[in-house]
Amino acid sequence: MNSSEYRYQILENWLLQGIREQRWGLGEKLPSIRELCKQQNVSKATxxxxxxxxxxQGLVEAKSKAGYFVRLQPTAVKRPQSRARIEAPRLANISDLLLDIMKRSAAFDLLPQKPTGEVPAGVMALNRAIGRSLxxxxxxxxxxxxxxxxDAGLREQLAQHNIKRGWSVSPEQLCIISGCQHALFLALMACCKPGEVVAVESPGFYGVLQLLEQLNLQVVEVPSSDxxxxxxxxxxEVLKRWPVRACVVSPSFATPSGALMPLSARQRFLQLADEYDLAIVEDDxxxxxxxxxxPDPLKALDTNNRVILCSSFSKSLTRDLRLGWISGARWHEKILHLKxxxxxxxxxxxxxxxxxxxADGSFTTHLRRQRSYLRANRDYLIASLQAWPGDVRVSTPQGGLAVWVELPEGVDTQAKYTRALADDIIITPGPLFSISGQFRNCLRISYAHPWTEDRAKALACLSQLLLDAS
Amino acid sequence: MNSSEYRYQILENWLLQGIREQRWGLGEKLPSIRELCKQQNVSKATxxxxxxxxxxQGLVEAKSKAGYFVRLQPTAVKRPQSRARIEAPRLANISDLLLDIMKRSAAFDLLPQKPTGEVPAGVMALNRAIGRSLxxxxxxxxxxxxxxxxDAGLREQLAQHNIKRGWSVSPEQLCIISGCQHALFLALMACCKPGEVVAVESPGFYGVLQLLEQLNLQVVEVPSSDxxxxxxxxxxEVLKRWPVRACVVSPSFATPSGALMPLSARQRFLQLADEYDLAIVEDDxxxxxxxxxxPDPLKALDTNNRVILCSSFSKSLTRDLRLGWISGARWHEKILHLKxxxxxxxxxxxxxxxxxxxADGSFTTHLRRQRSYLRANRDYLIASLQAWPGDVRVSTPQGGLAVWVELPEGVDTQAKYTRALADDIIITPGPLFSISGQFRNCLRISYAHPWTEDRAKALACLSQLLLDAS
Structure with a gap:
């Protein structure tokens, strides 16, 4: 660690302690950036x-021209601490049990698939628009x-949607595909040859691990923080030791923890990519x-045409549309051909x-409405997990659809998978997020669904099932 | 050639001559099978x-329990005669021009894309059904x-649809995919490794040639009759000489000619496949x-679980649905995983x-209606081509959406592609259907679209463009 990182950590901890001790209460303003520089004798960047x-971490929020305000009390939310081991690259060999888990858990629900409740207004509007188009x-x-x-019209809309996010893209740089998994598939087929090495986050998205297995690509896992x-x-370190061809990364709200890569890390990431001539597959x-x-996509910083952006409507709108988009950087022609x-x-x-x-603004309206729904779901889930007995640690994501939960050493979430299934509860055990059997005491829990009585009961059940010593 | 093939050809020519000379007129009954055996001193099989x-060839039709009847006078329809060369397997290297042609000609239309006319009742009914589902x-x-x-319901319907065609299939043996090209892609990914050899029809479907190029599979072309x-x-011969891993074949109305493989050939084909342990990808x-x-699919005869059936709604219903199905035989699990x-x-x-x-019978109704529409389109096209000057030969398909046209030696359809484009006419030159530059004097012409004034004019124009000596 260099000294500037050390300094920001000292400052972060000092501020954290102040918030915990309510030196600055909920909704109150922190000292200004200038005051902090002076008081702590550090640079503005720090x-x-x-x-x-x-x-x-969701603890403070910036208000335009007014400064930083406290927005959450970090009562007892303890962060996950386990860190992935770095191991030599190898071909993934994913067990049938993990394949079964993946098929079931792709729904992000603790309960088996059972459509309940109302269709959200946004999805109703979408369905009507498709009906009109028909x-x-x-x-x-x-x-x-x-x-x-x-379709040129859809690519135009997507370009506008992305330009609002700070990425200046033309419709010609986009290709419509059948969902984000399809985008990841095309991206890796275009930029890697069988046997080459791909770096991934650890813990990271199981769909990528499965894909790398099927494409006969070697996997090297890079530790990731929640x-x-x-x-x-x-x-x-990994790039120094092994010949990595590509890196699949999710800088904005990576699953399973919902981590958000800070701007400084993104910049260093792209510098490394230039140095080692990496292809970057951004799962956005x-x-x-x-x-x-x-957040802006990493792609917005891509000056060397090496970031392939992959996305879809599945997490923000509906899983049943099967439409996504890809912007293939220097591999775009190849990707079009593969499609x-x-x-x-x-x-x-x-x-x-x-x-x-x-075009008529329905998507924007939908996203705004969804935000408060997701926030309420997340807060309920974190509060419930804090009530679990023992040393339970959980991420506090500012986006995504799930939290990453770390249970005491010795708890084996994969072993409990079948037991939970017998009680009609579907869990997503930690080992699914790695190829090396790590994270056995972890699991991902989603907040994509509302905490109805059934689901709240399942969550309570789960605490017993996982933490009961018997 | 063995003597039994010689005998059937003599008989075929004798019958053909009789039909030409109107010994048996249009709609009249041919001698019975028993009579023919006796008169010509040949076996029933012959x-x-x-x-x-x-x-x-569409010249006679079988009526159940009544015998064979004359249904078309073979006026001057001369069949194409050029036969593909057999060359050693190699990786395909498809030129950009052919890629451009493929993109444009995939619409099967002589004119640039311009939706005209009415939406057919069948497609309207489909759109309403999708609207209701939404x-x-x-x-x-x-x-x-x-x-x-x-979806289990759709797989059930497809199973019933196929059972009517003589293929007893359960919904569990089907997987829904995004169109037939997607099925071919998954099938070849599942049963071949890069570098292996795949046999294809020649002339044959350009989409398969492009796919084999992208998957780094070697191609060996097998001569195909119209x-x-x-x-x-x-x-x-090919199987004796080279290590062929798989064969992509379209036994029912292969593009470009619309050929139909007879039952006896299908049986011999499967025997060879057993002998050489071939994977067969059936484009149905x-x-x-x-x-x-x-016709029954080849898959109906597949006793050794080696025929992967691929199909979709694109040719029979609409190109814009992007839904198809695959039945993967011994590779089915692998195909599901790849999907x-x-x-x-x-x-x-x-x-x-x-x-x-x-389920409500709309698809069957649609197919029945479409049949007479396609027959009229085909007949107009063949009649027009017969009026072209010089030695113009054309296939007479009993299915499919196109005829294969052979022009005099020296005509170069690929060279005329750009010229035709300048006149707003899109042609599908012969070399597109091979990786070895064969069939330069051939082209495929589709009858998927009605012969409106515009299109009839384009067809007439084409005759000048291709056959004018200047």
């Missing part, structure tokens, strides 16, 4: 770094395939689930329906 | 083979992915475009809409 970390289809249009890159995502120092699917401001030979085209009426839904 | 070949979505259903194999499809004797997408009876990692799931509301459309 102060900003410390504040951005507290912001990432009725609008004319003449022999059904006899033509859409162009491989996808707060700031992939550890860039550790990545640097959770960006629009931000509880506060939607053509593997799928020919995407449904035009579906894309036009979604484009209309975006 | 008579049936000759009759099945005349049936495949309105029926309940509660939190949008938050779940569909199961990887696809009448009976892949030449099984030639396949036998044109089956439902049959002008008469829908999961490459695409996760398929849209449930879309599948349920299509399932309803099939």
């Amino acid at each position: 102060v900003l770094h410390a504040l951005s970390r507290l912001e990432a 009725r609008r289809q004319k003449g022999s249009g059904y006899q033509y395939y859409d162009e491989p890159a996808g 707060l700031t995502g992939m550890d860039i120092d550790a990545l640097g 699917i959770y960006a629009d689930t931000a509880l506060e401001r939607v 053509l030979v593997s799928q020919l085209a995407t449904s035009r009426f579906l894309q036009q329906g979604v484009a209309d839904f975006m | 008579v049936l083979h000759a009759l099945s070949r005349l049936e495949a 309105r029926r979505q309940k509660g939190s259903g949008y938050q779940y992915y569909d199961e990887p194999a696809g 009448l009976t499809g892949m030449d099984i004797d030639a396949l036998g 997408i044109y089956a439902d475009t049959a002008l008469e009876r829908v 999961l990692v490459s695409q996760l799931a398929t849209s449930r509301f879309l599948q349920q809409g299509v399932a309803d459309f099939m």
Whole structure:
């Protein structure tokens, strides 16, 4: 660690202690950046770094031109502490049990699939837009395939949506695909050859691990924090030791913890990528689930055309649309070609329906409404977990759809999977998020669904099931 | 050639001459099978083979328990004669021009994409069914992915649809995918490793050639007839000489000619496949475009679980649905896994809409209506081509959406592609259907679209453009 990192940590801890001791109460303003520089004798960059970390934890919030305010009391929310081991790259060999878990848990629900409640207004509006698009289809249009890159109208809407996020992109740089998993698949097929090494976050998204297994790519896991995502120092070590071709990363609200990579880390990440000529596959699917401001994508900083951005509507709107987008940087032509030979085209009426839904502002309205719903779900879940007995640690994500829970050493979440299933509870055990059997005492719990009585009961049950010594 | 093939050819030519000379007029009955055996002193198998070949040419039709009747006068329809060369397997290297042609010509239209006319009743009914399915979505259903194999209701409907065609299949043996090209992609990924050799029809489907190029598979072309499809004797030669891992074949109405492989050839094909332990990828997408009876799939004869059936709704219903199905034989689990990692799931509301459309008989009604439309389109096209000057040869398909046209030696359809484009006419030159630059004097012309004034004019223009000596 260099001295500047040491300084921001001292400052972060000092501020944290002040918030805990209520030196600054809920809703109150922290000292200004200038005051902090002077009081603590540190640079402005150090102060900003410390504040951005507290912001990432949801403890403070920046108000434009007014400064930083306390927004959460860090009562007893203890952060997960286990850190992934770095091991030599190897081919993944994922067990059938983990495959079964993946199939079931992709729904992000503690309960087996059972549609309940109301269809949200946003999804209703989307369905109506698709219905209108269907009725609008004319003449022999059904006899033509859409162009491989996808509907120009939808790409235009997506470009506008991204430009608002600080990424200046033209519709020509986008290709419509069948969901984010499809984007990750095409990206890795385009930039890697079988046998090459791909770096991933650890813990990280199981769908990527499965994909790397099927594409015969070697995996090297880079330790990731629940707060700031992939550890860039550790990545640097890995790059020194092994010939890494590509890195799959989710800088905004990485699953399972919902970590948000700070700007400084993103910059260092891209410097390393330049140094080692890495291809970066950015999984940006959770960006629009931000509880506060939607972060810029890493792609916005990509001056060397090496970040392939992958995303879809599955986490922010509906899992049943099966539409996503990819921007393939220097591999874009290759990706278009792979889409053509593997799928020919995407449904035009579906894309036009979604484009209309975006154009009339319904998507923005939906995202705004969803934000408060997700925040309430998250807060309930964290509060419930704090009531669990023993040393239970949990991430406090500012986006995403899940928290990462670390239970006492000795708890084996994978072993409890089948037992939970017998009680009609589906858990997502920690080992799913690694290829090396790590994180046995961890699990991911989603807050995508409302805490209905059934689900709240399942959550309570789970505490007994996992922590009961018997 | 062995003596039994010689005998059926003599008989076929004798019958052909009789039909030409109107010994048996249009609609009249041919001598019975028993009479033919006796008169010509040949076996029943020889008579049936000759009759099945005349049936495949559309010249006679079998009426149940009544015998064979003359159904078309073979005025001056001359069949294409050029035969593919057999060359050693190699990696495909498809030029950018051919890629451009493929993108444009995938629409099967002489004119640039311009939706005209009415939406067919069948497609309207489908769109309404999808609209109803959208309105029926309940509660939190949008938050779940569909199961990887696809909607059980749609798989049930597809199983019933196939059972009517003589293939006894259970819904568990089917997986829903994003169109037939996606099925071919998954099939080849599942049964071949990069560098292995795949046999294809020549001329054959350009989409497969492109796919083999992208998957780094070696291609060996097997000569194919416009009448009976892949030449099984030639396949036998190829299998003796090179280590072929898989064979992609379209026994029912192979593009470009619309050839139909006779039962005897299918049986010999499967025997060879057993002998050399081949994986067979059956592209069955044109089956439902049959002008008469829908042929059984090759898969119906597959006793050793080695035929992967691939199909979709794109040729029989609409190109914009992007739904197909695959039955992966011994590779089915692997294919399900590949679908999961490459695409996760398929849209449930879309599948349920299509399932309803099939369940209420609308699909069957649509196919019946489409048959007479396609027959009229085909007949107009063949009649027009017969009026072209010089030695113009054309296939007479009993299904599919196109004819294969052979022009005099020296005509270069690929060279004329850009010239035609300048006149707003899109042609599909012969070299697209091979990796070795063969078939330069050939092209495929589609009859998927009605011969409106515009299109008829384009067809007339084409004759000048291709055959004008200047």
